[in-house]
Amino acid sequence: MDWLVDHGEKPFKAQQLFAWLYKHRELEFGNMSNLSKATQAKLGESFEVGALALENKQVSSDGTIKYLFRTQDGLFLETVLMSQDYGYSICVTSQLGCNMGCTFCASGILKKQRDLSCGEIVAQLLQAQRDLDGEEKRISHIVVMGIGEPFDNYDNVMDFINIANDDHGFGIGARHITISTCGVVPSIKRFADEQSQVNLAISLHAPNDELRSQLMPINNRYPLKSLMDSLRYYLSKNNRRLTFEYILIENVNDSIEQANELADLIRDLNAYVNLIPYNPVDEKGYKQSSKSSQLAFYDRLKRRKIQCTLRREQGQDIDAACGQLRAKKMKGLDYAS
Numbered sequence: 001m002d003w004l005v006d007h008g009e010k011p012f013k014a015q016q017l018f019a020w021l022y023k024h025r026e027l028e029f030g031n032m033s034n035l036s037k038a039t040q041a042k043l044g045e046s047f048e049v050g051a052l053a054l055e056n057k058q059v060s061s062d063g064t065i066k067y068l069f070r071t072q073d074g075l076f077l078e079t080v081l082m083s084q085d086y087g088y089s090i091c092v093t094s095q096l097g098c099n100m101g102c103t104f105c106a107s108g109i110l111k112k113q114r115d116l117s118c119g120e121i122v123a124q125l126l127q128a129q130r131d132l133d134g135e136e137k138r139i140s141h142i143v144v145m146g147i148g149e150p151f152d153n154y155d156n157v158m159d160f161i162n163i164a165n166d167d168h169g170f171g172i173g174a175r176h177i178t179i180s181t182c183g184v185v186p187s188i189k190r191f192a193d194e195q196s197q198v199n200l201a202i203s204l205h206a207p208n209d210e211l212r213s214q215l216m217p218i219n220n221r222y223p224l225k226s227l228m229d230s231l232r233y234y235l236s237k238n239n240r241r242l243t244f245e246y247i248l249i250e251n252v253n254d255s256i257e258q259a260n261e262l263a264d265l266i267r268d269l270n271a272y273v274n275l276i277p278y279n280p281v282d283e284k285g286y287k288q289s290s291k292s293s294q295l296a297f298y299d300r301l302k303r304r305k306i307q308c309t310l311r312r313e314q315g316q317d318i319d320a321a322c323g324q325l326r327a328k329k330m331k332g333l334d335y336a337s
């Protein structure tokens, strides 16, 4: 809006522009018929709507859709759209590559090239919703769980969330939006202070510092004590339920003792644990826990009165696990070093 006013336009034009972009999902300024030709031209000179070009689309047998997009500077990112009982949920990418270095994750195979702009994160939602528009279906939920660490690109991710949530934007309820972090403590505190209704999920994956530091280097910087303190701070400021994500990797973090340790660690947080069978990544050598270990772990948490679910997998036949499609594409183009 400031830009429009600075360029001699009336503030209400901002609402019209938002409606064209986010309600009609119009990608050409020239087709925005209630804006004058002069305004259209001014916008066209300064902005581009199509921040991302669709490079590839794969549809899984279970209805999961994976998009590979190309940025204007020729880099690739992926977005996953999951068909759920309650509608469509989109998993957006927040950075090109990731520097967090989790040892089990495909995203970190390629280091971070740069943060995504707010416009590039919005474009993922816009393009996927445009794709569904023909079938009159709507994306109702967002998870910021694609490649990248959203709390390492805080401002752009929050701007994206505001547009997704705004009634003049996509109108997706804050409680239908989830941000997942590997545990960037200062950003958790900042997020706590915002008192947002957006859900917070923490990738925990290990119940003690020794193992967590092996799996997730961020734990060296922000060990469990500081992470847990930041979460208690969050809970003191927000009347919300926290979610922990815990991937189950065979013989690494899936024993009954570790389930007990996890229950001890989080029992006073009234949190929810999402158990996720690990999706093996070629280069990493980790295996998915056996079905019996998954169920035993789940049962133990339940017995310890921890609320949890064991997530079913989606999109396995289309490399929908974090970073897999992109990693393959980049390798094909000799970008991997």
Ligand code: SAH
Pocket: 100, 102, 104, 105, 106, 144, 145, 146, 147, 148, 149, 150, 180, 181, 182, 183, 202, 203, 245, 247, 276, 277, 278, 279, 280, 281, 321, 322
């Ligand atoms: N950086 C953020 C969000 C991106 S990763 C975070 O760490 O939360 C989204 C989730 O997928 C994280 O919980 C991550 O640990 C998990 N993940 C990464 N690789 C995976 C794999 N191969 N199988 C299952 N989950 C994986």
